[in-house]
Amino acid sequence: MTVPQAKAKKSISIDNAPEGGVEHINERAQLLLKTLIERYIRDGQPVGSKALLADTQLDLSPATVRNVVADLERLGLVHSPHTSAGRVPTEQGYRMFIDNLVAIKPLHSGEVQTLAGQLDASADTAQLIERASSLLSGVTQMAGVVMLPFQKQVPLRQIEFLPLSENRVLAILVFNEQDVQNRVIHTGRAYGLPELERIANYLNEQFIGKDLNAVRQHILSEMRGTREHVDRLMRSAIDMAHQVFDGEAGQQGSQDRGHDYVMAGVTNLMGYEEMADVTRLRQLFEAFNEKQDILDLLDKSMQAQGMQIFIGHESGYEVLDNCSVITASYSANDEVLGVLGVIGPTRMAYDRIIPAVDVTAKLLGAILNQRN
Amino acid sequence: MTVPQAKAKKSISIDNAPEGGVEHINERAQLLLKTLIERYIRDGQPVGSKALLADTQLDLSPATVRNVVADLERLGLVHSPHTSAGRVPTEQGYRMFIDNLVAIKPLHSGEVQTLAGQLDASADTAQLIERASSLLSGVTQMAGVVMLPFQKQVPLRQIEFLPLSENRVLAILVFNEQDVQNRVIHTGRAYGLPELERIANYLNEQFIGKDLNAVRQHILSEMRGTREHVDRLMRSAIDMAHQVFDGEAGQQGSQDRGHDYVMAGVTNLMGYEEMADVTRLRQLFEAFNEKQDILDLLDKSMQAQGMQIFIGHESGYEVLDNCSVITASYSANDEVLGVLGVIGPTRMAYDRIIPAVDVTAKLLGAILNQRN
DNA sequence: TTTAGCACTCGCGGGGCTGGGGTGCTAAAA
DNA sequence: TTTTAGCACCCCAGCCCCGCGAGTGCTAAA
Numbered sequence: 029m030t031v032p033q034a035k036a037k038k039s040i041s042i043d044n045a046p047e048g049g050v051e052h053i054n055e056r057a058q059l060l061l062k063t064l065i066e067r068y069i070r071d072g073q074p075v076g077s078k079a080l081l082a083d084t085q086l087d088l089s090p091a092t093v094r095n096v097v098a099d100l101e102r103l104g105l106v107h108s109p110h111t112s113a114g115r116v117p118t119e120q121g122y123r124m125f126i127d128n129l130v131a132i133k134p135l136h137s138g139e140v141q142t143l144a145g146q147l148d149a150s151a152d153t154a155q156l157i158e159r160a161s162s163l164l165s166g167v168t169q170m171a172g173v174v175m176l177p178f179q180k181q182v183p184l185r186q187i188e189f190l191p192l193s194e195n196r197v198l199a200i201l202v203f204n205e206q207d208v209q210n211r212v213i214h215t216g217r218a219y220g221l222p223e224l225e226r227i228a229n230y231l232n233e234q235f236i237g238k239d240l241n242a243v244r245q246h247i248l249s250e251m252r253g254t255r256e257h258v259d260r261l262m263r264s265a266i267d268m269a270h271q272v273f274d275g276e277a278g279q280q281g282s283q284d285r286g287h288d289y290v291m292a293g294v295t296n297l298m299g300y301e302e303m304a305d306v307t308r309l310r311q312l313f314e315a316f317n318e319k320q321d322i323l324d325l326l327d328k329s330m331q332a333q334g335m336q337i338f339i340g341h342e343s344g345y346e347v348l349d350n351c352s353v354i355t356a357s358y359s360a361n362d363e364v365l366g367v368l369g370v371i372g373p374t375r376m377a378y379d380r381i382i383p384a385v386d387v388t389a390k391l392l393g394a395i396l397n398q399r400n
Numbered sequence: 401m402t403v404p405q406a407k408a409k410k411s412i413s414i415d416n417a418p419e420g421g422v423e424h425i426n427e428r429a430q431l432l433l434k435t436l437i438e439r440y441i442r443d444g445q446p447v448g449s450k451a452l453l454a455d456t457q458l459d460l461s462p463a464t465v466r467n468v469v470a471d472l473e474r475l476g477l478v479h480s481p482h483t484s485a486g487r488v489p490t491e492q493g494y495r496m497f498i499d500n501l502v503a504i505k506p507l508h509s510g511e512v513q514t515l516a517g518q519l520d521a522s523a524d525t526a527q528l529i530e531r532a533s534s535l536l537s538g539v540t541q542m543a544g545v546v547m548l549p550f551q552k553q554v555p556l557r558q559i560e561f562l563p564l565s566e567n568r569v570l571a572i573l574v575f576n577e578q579d580v581q582n583r584v585i586h587t588g589r590a591y592g593l594p595e596l597e598r599i600a601n602y603l604n605e606q607f608i609g610k611d612l613n614a615v616r617q618h619i620l621s622e623m624r625g626t627r628e629h630v631d632r633l634m635r636s637a638i639d640m641a642h643q644v645f646d647g648e649a650g651q652q653g654s655q656d657r658g659h660d661y662v663m664a665g666v667t668n669l670m671g672y673e674e675m676a677d678v679t680r681l682r683q684l685f686e687a688f689n690e691k692q693d694i695l696d697l698l699d700k701s702m703q704a705q706g707m708q709i710f711i712g713h714e715s716g717y718e719v720l721d722n723c724s725v726i727t728a729s730y731s732a733n734d735e736v737l738g739v740l741g742v743i744g745p746t747r748m749a750y751d752r753i754i755p756a757v758d759v760t761a762k763l764l765g766a767i768l769n770q771r772n
Numbered sequence: 773t774t775t776a777g778c779a780c781t782c783g784c785g786g787g788g789c790t791g792g793g794g795t796g797c798t799a800a801a802a
Numbered sequence: 803t804t805t806t807a808g809c810a811c812c813c814c815a816g817c818c819c820c821g822c823g824a825g826t827g828c829t830a831a832a
Binding site: 092 | 804805806807808811812813814
C-alpha cells in the first residue's frame with residue numbers, strides 16, 4: 029500500500045552548519061530562495077518576481093530576479109503551478125532551505141517557561157507523555173506525537189504477589205515510583221500468601237535491578253536449566269515469572285514490546301487549506317489510528333538520534349505526501365528512550381517549530397533522567 | 401457557546417408502538433412520509449413526487465402525491481431546499497419517522513454472532529469498553545462511543561499496601577479479577593511491611609464488600625469520630641484510607657468520579673458528504689476531545705435509561721446540529737452502569753443502527769453482569 | 773377527491789469573456 | 803557577461819449568460 033522505506037536523512041544540526049550541496053548556487057540565488065520560501069510559508073501563495081524582490085534588500089530589477097528564479101526551477105528547487113503564476117518551493121527546495129538556509133528562531137524564554145512549567149515531573153510516565161504530546165501540539169499548532177519511552181531498559185525494583193482467587197494470582201511489578209504494573213496470572217493450583225511471599229523473595233533476589241529483557245533471558249535459561257532440580261519452590265517461582273514476564277499485554281497495555289505513541293491535536297491539521305481534501309485527511313487520520321506506519325517512521329528516526337526532518341515523500345509513506353514530520357529523540361542517562369515530534373503540512377514555520385520540538389525533547393529527557 | 405439543555409426525549413420502544421402525535425395525518429400520508437424518508441436516507445437527494453410514487457405500491461398520480469407532500473410540508477415534517485427540488489425530511493419528520501414509522505431491521509444472526517464473538521469477556525474492563533466502542537463503530541460505520549461503567553457501585557474485594565520508598569506507599573485496590581487499581585500515596589513517615597499489613601487487615605475488615613462511595617462515607621465518619629481515640633494503628637489506617645480513596649486521579653485514570661468515555665471510528669464521519677464542511681467537522685472533533693458536552697449528553701440519556709435518540713438540535717449542542725445521537729444504557733444486575741451509542745449524520749440508516757446499538761448494549765451488560 | 777395540463781422556478785453545468793498577475797524572450801544597456 | 807526594459811503571451815479566477823432538466827403549484831376538468 030504505502031512504500032515502507034524512508035530515505036535516510038542526515039540529521040539536522042540546529043546551529044545551521046553549512047554543508048555540501050550548495051556548490052552550484054551562488055549567494056544571491058540562495059538569498060532569493062530563502063526569501064521565497066519564507067514568504068511562501070508566510071502566506072501560502074505562489075510568489076512572483078516582484079513580490080519576492082520586495083522582500084529582499086537587493087537593488088535589482090524583477091527581470092533579473094526572474095532569471096535567477098528560472099535557474100532555481102531548473103535545479104528543481106522551485107516550481108510553478110502553471111505558466112504565469114509565481115513559484116512554490118518543491119520538496120528539494122524545502123530540503124535545501126532546512127539544511128542550509130533556515131534561520132532558526134529560538135523560542136523566547138516565556139515559551140520555554142510554559143513548556144517547562146507544564147511538564148509535571150511528578151506525574152506518572154503515561155501522563156507525562158500525554159502532556160508532552162499535548163504541549164507540542166499546542167505550541168506548534170500541529171499534530172504532536174510522542175513515542176512511549178522504550179521500557180526494556182528500566183530496571184525492575186520489586187516484585188510482589190497477591191492471591192486473588194482459587195487459581196488467580198496478581199503480580200505487581202514496581203519499576204519506580206511512577207511506574208507500577210499489575211498482571212493477573214492463572215496458576216494451576218491455589219497458592220497461599222506465605223508461599224507467594226517466598227516465591228516473591230526468591231524472584232526479587234534474582235531479578236532486582238535487571239531490566240525486563242535481562243529478566244526474560246534469565247527465566248529462559250533457568251527453565252532450561254532446572255529440568256533436573258526438583259526444588260518445588262523454585263519451579264513454581266520460575267513458572268510464575270514466566271507467565272508474568274512473557275505473558276504480554278499486561279493490564280497497563282503492551283507498551284514495552286511493540287512500542288506505542290500518543291498523539292494530540294490532530295484536529296489542528298483541519299485548519300490548514302493544504303489539508304482541505306477530506307478524503308486525504310481521512311486517510312491520514314486513519315494512518316494515525318492504525319499506528320503501524322507512523323510507528324515505523326518514528327522507529328527510524330529514533331535510531332538516527334538527534335533531530336530528523338522528513339519532507340513530503342521523504343517519509344516514504346503515501347499518506348504523508350504533503351506533510352512534513354519533524355522529530356527529535358529524547359534520552360535520559362545518555363540512552364535514547366524514544367522520540368517525539370510534530371506532523372503538519374509541508375508548508376510549516378520550520379524556524380519556530382524545529383526549536384519547539386528540540387526543546388520539548390530535551391525537557392522530557394531531563395525529567396525522565398531523574399527517574400531510574 | 402452551546403445550549404446546554406437537551407429536550408427530554410421519550411424513550412424509544414423498539415417494537416414500534418403507535419403513540420400520540422399522529423392524529424391529523426392519515427395513513428396514506430404516513431406511508432408517503434415513511435417512504436420519502438427511507439428513500440432520502442438511502443440516496444441522500446431530495447425526493448420528488450414521481451420518484452416517491454415509484455417507491456410505493458400506491459395507484460396514484462404524481463399530482464396527488466404532490467398535494468399530500470405539500471401537506472406534510474405545511475406540518476413541518478418535510479421541507480424543500482428550494483422551489484422545484486424534491487423534499488427532504490426535517491428533524492420533526494425524522495422524529496415522527498422514528499417514533500411511529502420506522503420498520504426496525506433486526507440484525508441478522510451473523511452480525512449478532514460477530515458482535516458477541518468479538519466482545520471478549522475475559523478482557524479487563526478498559527479493554528472491553530474499547531472493544532465495544534470499536535465494534536459499534538465498525539458495524540454502524542459511524543462514530544461509536546461507550547461511557548465507562550459507573551464504578552461507584554463495584555464493591556471492593558481487597559486492599560493491600562506495599563512500601564515503596566522512604567515515605568511512599570503503594571496501595572492496591574482489588575475489585576475483581578479484571579479490575580485492579582494502583583495508587584501511590586505519600587505518607588508523613590516511613591512504614592514497615594508488618595505495620596502496613598496490620599493496617600491493611602484493619603481496612604479489609606472495615607471495607608470489604610463496600611463500594612467506593614460507601615467506603616468514602618465510612619472514612620469521613622471515622623475521621624470525625626476518632627478524634628478522642630488515640631489508637632495509633634487506626635489513626636494511620638484512616639489517614640491512609642483517606643488518601644487512597646479521596647486522592648482522586650489514581651494511576652488508572654479518574655474514571656470513577658468524573659465519568660469518561662471511549663470513542664472509536666470518528667474518521668468514519670469523514671466519509672459523509674453532509675459532514676464535508678471541514679470547519680464544522682473540526683468543531684465536532686474538538687467537542688469529542690473536550691468531552692464535556694458529549695459527557696453531559698450521555699449522562700442525560702443514561703438517566704433516562706433504555707434507548708434514546710437525539711436528532712439534530714434535540715441534543716441541545718450546536719456542534720451536533722446535523723448529527724443524530726443514538727444511545728442505549730447498559731446495565732448489569734438490574735443496575736444501570738453506563739451508556740453507549742453512536743454519533744453520525746442525521747441522515748443515517750436508523751432501521752439498522754438502532755438495533756445495533758441496542759444489541760451491543762445488551763451484550764456489554766451481559767458480560768459485565770458476570771462480574772461483581 | 774383525484775388528475776391532467778401547464779406555466780413557472782431554480783440549480784447546475786458549460787461556454788465565453790475579461791482583468792490581472794505573472795512569465796519568457798529579445799534586444800539593448802551597463 | 804550581466805542586468806534591464808519592453809513586449810507578447812499565458813492562464814487562472816471570477817463573472818455573466820444561457821439552456822437543460824427536474825420538480826413544483828395552480829387551475830380546471832373528471
